[in-house]
Amino acid sequence: MDFKTPLFLLFVLGSTSQALKFDIGGTAGWSLKPSENYNEWSGGNRFQVNDVLVFKYKKGSDSVLEVTKEAYDKCNKTNPIKKLEDGNTEITLDRSGPFYFISGTDQNCEKGQKLNLVVISPRGHTPSSAAPSPSTTTHLPQPSPFPNQNNNNPLHHLTVTQPPPSDPRAAIMVNVPKTKKTYCTNKECKKHTLHKVTQYKKGKDSIAAQGKHRYDQKQSGYGGQTKPVFHKKSKTTKKIVFVGALAKF
Template sequence: MASEAHRILLGLFFQMTLTLLLCFSSSQALKFNVGGKDGWVVKPSEDYNHWAGRNRFQVNDTLYFKYKKGSDSVLVVNKTDYDSCNTKDAMMKMDDGDSHFTFDKSGPFFFISGNSENCKKDQKLVVVVLAVRDKTPSSPPMAAPAPSPAEGNPPTVSPGPSEGPDVGENAPAPSPAEGNPPTVSPGPSEGPDAGDNPPAPSPAGGNPPAMSPGPSEVPDVGDNSPALPPPIWSPPAMSPGPSEGPNVADNAPEPSPVPTAGSTRIGGYGVGMVLLLGCLVGHV
């Protein structure tokens, strides 16, 4: 606890010291002794203008002139009177022996001795007071936001990517094309149905193994002519697939007892004619 309190005290002391230094450097007016220990005399140890050149003077600073009262004085003049040592048109005169002059503005100030002979011996002084600096540097940053609007323009180009969705909307068009193949698929499916019907003529071709009921019908055809109608109705079942004739020919071997079976490569109607001829021959 003691160490923490010690640190707090040190921090407060540092802040107070810094504040005092800032106040002293910014607002404390300085007093300058003209001529140093020699004072305001004819031949100082250091030239007055050389002494003024190595010092910095600000508004509210004060010059102190020390001289013998009654034998000398200090005059505030313009540049022309300064150069010519004219003592008759002085703007201000100080002759009390302990004269103080406070700078109330910036710029050059010209001082000469009230004795023209002393002025001609370089008992004169030029002091340049520095201008008061404006403590408002925050105004320049205000101009910085100006470039920001220029940077805001690029976002207006962003609508370009929006054209992408338009292309995507056209993409579904190919999908209907893909839907067409399923409609074509039923075509091949009918092929197997047609392949099931060809076994009907197989009894006429004399191939019993292809269909179990075939053998029973063959003797009926040979015995009774009325049995002919059932084979007659089989050709209409074959009519939907005229193109299926080649499949029947491929599945049925050439029967030896019926020489006309070799002509089964014709269309569905040809198969029907073959069946009729077979029935007639059997009846005879």
């Protein structure tokens, strides 16, 4: 039992590396009318180093020329790499890469009696393809939570989207959804609905809000910027805390 396993492995390895013989042209042999188009046939086969091509033809009436790609394309029969004309030509594929063969008979190459094939590289010698470039996806950190965060804070659901830093037009956009905030002053609470945040410019109207309050442009402060103040109809001034974010639209 101890000797069977090594012998079996040697048999398998030997059988997988065994060279194959290919009859060119099938039963018709090396001729103008092969059983299958030469290049369609070669494209459907896998050729390895040490495989053998067998060209069968009538001796004295034809031959096999191994040529360069340029000579193959032009059917040029002068100065071939090899010329074989024994009628039963066997050519060993002794290297990886392309091989080109044409008929030595006049006009046969022009009529389609030509063959090209590619021998694959031995295992372990196949050139590796270039590795794909690493992904350039930028993972932005999650925004830190606001202090004293609770369900009543409109900023609790504030979403900030920042484009990648490589974009020269990058700008932080702020999306403020519709939300309700309760403002309590002097033990009285009023509910206001925040619809949007407009650009906060110096000396200009900068807040839009809905309700029974209006914006007072006469109050100023905060380093020359407009101070947001809301009045009730009774003209009683009540200062509120503006909760929102400056945004570029």
